[in-house]
Each structure stands twice: as structure tokens, then as C-alpha cells.
Amino acid sequence: MNRVYNFSAGPAVLPEEVLREAAEEMLDYKGSGMSVMEMSHRSKVYDNIIKTAEADLRELMNIPDNYKVLFLQGGASQQFAMIPMNLMKNKKAAYIVTGQWAKKAYQEAQLYGEAVKVASSEDETFSYIPDCSDLDIPEDADYVYICENNTIYGTKYKELPNTKGHTLVADVSSCFLSEPVDVTKYGIIYGGVQKNIGPAGVVIVIIREDLITEDTLPGTPTMLKYKTHADAESLYNTPPAYGIYVCGKVFQWIKKMGGLEVMKQRNEEKAKILYDFLDQSKLFQGTVKKEDRSLMNVPFVTGDKELDAKFVKEAEAAGFVNLKGHRSVGGMRASIYNAMPKEGVEKLAAFMKKFEEEN
Ligand SMILES: *Cc1c(COP(=O)(O)O)cnc(C)c1O
Numbered sequence: 567m568n569r570v571y572n573f574s575a576g577p578a579v580l581p582e583e584v585l586r587e588a589a590e591e592m593l594d595y596k597g598s599g600m601s602v603m604e605m606s607h608r609s610k611v612y613d614n615i616i617k618t619a620e621a622d623l624r625e626l627m628n629i630p631d632n633y634k635v636l637f638l639q640g641g642a643s644q645q646f647a648m649i650p651m652n653l654m655k656n657k658k659a660a661y662i663v664t665g666q667w668a669k670k671a672y673q674e675a676q677l678y679g680e681a682v683k684v685a686s687s688e689d690e691t692f693s694y695i696p697d698c699s700d701l702d703i704p705e706d707a708d709y710v711y712i713c714e715n716n717t718i719y720g721t722k723y724k725e726l727p728n729t730k731g732h733t734l735v736a737d738v739s740s741c742f743l744s745e746p747v748d749v750t751k752y753g754i755i756y757g758g759v760q761k762n763i764g765p766a767g768v769v770i771v772i773i774r775e776d777l778i779t780e781d782t783l784p785g786t787p788t789m790l791k792y793k794t795h796a797d798a799e800s801l802y803n804t805p806p807a808y809g810i811y812v813c814g815k816v817f818q819w820i821k822k823m824g825g826l827e828v829m830k831q832r833n834e835e836k837a838k839i840l841y842d843f844l845d846q847s848k849l850f851q852g853t854v855k856k857e858d859r860s861l862m863n864v865p866f867v868t869g870d871k872e873l874d875a876k877f878v879k880e881a882e883a884a885g886f887v888n889l890k891g892h893r894s895v896g897g898m899r900a901s902i903y904n905a906m907p908k909e910g911v912e913k914l915a916a917f918m919k920k921f922e923e924e925n
Contacts (some may be wrong), residue, residue: 568783568842568885569681570583570887571885571886571906571910571913571914572887572888572906572916573887573888573889573899573901573902573910574763574888574898574901575717575718575740575758575863575888575892575899575901576717576758576885576901577760577765578759578761578762578763578901578903578905579768579903579906580764580765580812580816580905581816581819582905583813583819584815584816584819584905585670587815588780588811588812588815591690594752595611596611598611598773599637602615602808602811603719603807604898605715605807606884607804607807608677608801609701611726612807615811616637616800616801616805616807617698617801617808617813618711618814619813619814619817619886620637620800622651622814622817622821623635623770623813623817624827625821626743626817626820627743627746627747627772627820627826628746628749629749630749630750631773632774632775632777633749633772633773633774634771634772634773634778634796635770635771635772635800636730636770636771636772636792636796636800636815637768637769637771637800637801637805638768638770638771638805639767639768639769639805640769641758641766641769642667642739642756642757642758642769642913643758644755644769644790645671645737645769646674646675647677647678648790649671649675649679649709649711649735649754649787650674650675650678650679650681650783651678651791652719652777652782652783652789652790652791652792653733653735653753653777654678654679654708654780654783655708655713655781655854656679656706656707656708657678657679657680657708658679658680658682658686658704658706658708659681659682659708659709659710659711660681660682660701660702660707660709660711661681661682661711662683662684662685662686662711662712662727663683663685663686663688663708663720664695664696664719664795665687665692665716665717665718665719665721666670666718667717667718667737667739668712668716668737669712669794669889670689671737672711677710678783679783682707684701684702684703684710684725685697685701691719691895692716692718692721692848692913693721693853693854693855694721694854694855694857694858695721695722695724695855695858695923697883698726698727699727699728700728700729701730703729703730703865707732708732709732709734709735709753709754709791710727710729710732710733710734710735710772711735711736712727712734712735712736712743713725713736713737714737714738714898715738715741715860715862715863716735716863717739717740717862717863717901718863718865718892718894718900719853719854719863719865719895720852720853720854720857720859720863720865721855721859721860722860722861722862724856724857724858726751728869733754733774734752734754735752735753735754735756735758736752736754736755736756737756738757739761740757740759740761740860740903741757741759741762741860741861741862742761742762742763742770743762743763743817743820743829743923744762744826744829744830744861744903744904745815745826745830745839745861746826746830747826748824749772752776754768754773754774754777754892755771755772756771756773756872757769757770759813761862761901761903762806762862762903762904762905763813763816764809764812764816765808765809765812766809767806767809768806768809768813770813771837771857773796774890775796776794777792777794778793779793781794782909783872788840791886799909803884813825816905819826820903820904829904830861832904832908833862835860835908836902836906836911837859837860837861837862837864837902839855839908839915840866840900840902840911840914840915841859841864843915843919844864844866847918847919847922848864849868849873849922849925850867850918851864851866851867851868851869853865853867853897854894862901862902863899863901863902864899864900865891865892865895865897865899865902866896866897866899867891867896867898868897871896872896873925874898876919876925877889877898877918878898880921881914881917886910886914888901899920900914
């Protein structure tokens with residue numbers, strides 16, 4: 567077996583320990599005589615898996631009792647529609663456009679009401695987070711929407727926007743559980759788990775109870791109402807059962823590691839290795855404003871497309887894979903999620919140094 571250092575933006579690296587445990591339990595989950603993939607989602611065994619996963623997530627994020635945790639499907643992208651369908655009572659919402667995912671959410675919301683772009687960083691290829699301290703947010707906006715960590719561009723809000731009393735909705739797909747958060751500052755925190763938590767196919771939505779109502783936009787399908795899933799405790803229909811099981815294992819792994827404070831510290835250490843290297847390198851440069859740098863996604867370039875391609879190719883041959891940047895930014899991107907060991911980042915920086923010396 568030869569495990570590589572996988573810098574993919576998503577689906578992404580998972581803790582090896584979690585994969586080994588899942589492998590061990592593959593044929594016979596805890597004496598049930600079957601795989602988690604094969605069991606009824608209504609069984610007692612499975613009920614324990616999903617309940618434990620939720621309890622552990624609540625503990626890790628310190629989620630207050632007046633928030634529901636929903637395990638859904640449809641990817642983060644389905645939330646782009648589900649959010650306006652459920653929240654746009656006044657048919658108006660404010661969007662801060664800091665990258666492609668925020669832009670897609672903004673465009674989708676236009677299908678359901680008036681989505682107002684209150685700030686954007688598109689003028690400089692989304693390389694920074696705009697000043698959100700005093701935005702012109704419409705009085706009757708139902709919510710303010712952000713993408714908190716911009717996976718493609720490598721920026722992250724270091725301070726949440728001043729929503730002026732409006733409900734904050736955040737896509738945290740690529741920074742979920744990377745550091746502690748104050749859940750009470752948000753109406754909805756959601757993310758696809760395939761970046762930092764588990765296998766593709768699960769979306770976690772943490773939603774304040776007062777936002778879960780019958781009063782959705784006309785025509786909203788049953789499956790796209792938060793209330794449907796909240797009332798049924800994520801078991802209205804068959805949930806992405808195996809994915810939730812793996813997420814649960816990752817929650818336990820994070821707890822064992824020491825929780826979100828420890829995750830943050832580890833992630834800061836890892837990111838610092840790369841950013842410090844980039845800041846002194848004569849060949850490689852980071853592509854975003856320093857103050858807004860993400861701890862999770864680190865894009866960088868040499869400034870020469872052919873050299874970028876050569877780097878990606880040689881890195882791959884050396885066991886550092888999925889470093890090619892998103893097609894809209896070019897260059898490289900190292901995604902260094904929770905499960906990426908520090909050693910992987912140290913070795914990547916050393917490889918970059920060697921490449922710099924040779925080119
Ligand atoms: C990957 C990603 C998405 C899209 O996720 P899907 O589950 O593929 O729909 C949305 N937002 C962010 C921030 C992402 O990183």
C-alpha cells in the first residue's frame with residue numbers, strides 16, 4: 567500500500583485512523599453481522615450511529631439547544647436553492663460575493679426573489695475579502711449570505727460581516743470544524759462534508775429553530791423544506807447513511823485530538839509553514855491578500871504557466887498529488903484540511919524549496 571500526500575480541495579484527505587476503523591468494521595459492524603451500508607436506517611444500531619454523530623458534533627461546536635442539526639443530501643449546491651426557498655419571506659436577501667461558490671448561491675437566489683449583491687471582490691479575481699463593517703443592507707432583507715472560506719481562491723473571513731441585525735447564513739464547506747465558532751452568531755451554518763469532514767454525499771445544516779417554518783415559498787418540494795427534515799430528525803427518507811457514519815468517526819477523531827481549539831492550532835501551524843515559505847520565495851508567490859489568507863486552501867503561482875505545470879508534474883511523481891490550481895485561478899493550490907498531517911506540509915515546503923533551487 568502506498569498512501570500519497572493528497573492536497574485535493576475536495577473530496578479530500580480523511581484521517582487514516584478513521585479509514586482503518588471503517589475498513590475493520592466493513593463486513594461486521596460491532597457484531598451486527600453486516601456492514602453499515604447494508605443496515606436499515608430505522609434499525610436500533612443505525613439510530614445509535616446517527617444520534618452519536620449529532621451529539622458529538624454538538625459537543626465539538628458547542629451548538630446551543632435552539633439549533634437543529636440536519637444531515638441532508640444534494641451537496642452544498644442544493645442549499646443555494648433551499649436557503650431562499652425557506653428563508654425568503656420578504657423575497658429579498660443580501661449576498662456578499664467573494665468567489666465562485668458565493669456567486670453561484672447569489673445567482674440561484676435570483677430565481678426565488680431579489681438577491682442584492684452588497685459587496686464583492688470580483689474586481690480583483692476574488693483575492694481578498696471586502697470590508698463588511700458597514701454595508702448597505704436592505705432593511706427588509708431576510709438574511710445576509712456569505713461563503714466563509716473561499717475554497718477556490720484561498721480567502722477566509724477573519725471577522726464576520728456586520729449584518730446590522732439580519733440573520734447570517736454561511737457556507738462553511740471548506741472550513742467546517744477547522745477552528746472554534748460561535749454558532750449563536752449565525753442563523754444557518756452549512757457545508758458539504760467532502761472537504762473537511764467526510765465522504766461526499768452528506769451536507770450538514772445547523773439551523774436556528776425559529777428559521778424552520780411551514781412558511782416556505784409556494785411550490786417548495788417537501789424534500790427541500792427544512793421543517794421536513796427537522797421534524798423527522800434527518801430520517802424523513804433514507805439518509806446518506808454510510809457517509810454520516812464516517813462523519814461520526816471523524817467527529818470522534820477530532821474529539822480525541824483535543825477538539826476545535828487544537829484543530830485551529832494545528833491548522834495555523836501547518837498554514838504558517840507554507841505561507842512563511844511563500845513569503846520568502848523568489849519563485850513562488852501566494853495569490854491572495856495576506857490578511858485574508860485561508861488556513862485550509864493555499865493557492866500559489868510561479869508566474870510562468872509552463873513552470874507551474876512542471877511543478878505539478880514533478881510534485882505528483884514525488885507523492886504530492888492534486889496540487890493543480892482551480893482552472894479559474896491557474897497555478898497551484900494546496901488544500902491542507904484537518905486530516906493533512908503536519909509532516910505532509912513540511913515535506914511539501916521542502917519539495918518546493920528544492921524545486922526553486924533547481925529551476
Ligand atoms: C465544494 C464547495 C461547494 C459545492 O459543494 P457541492 O457539495 O459539490 O455542491 C460549495 N461551497 C463551497 C465553499 C465549496 O468548497
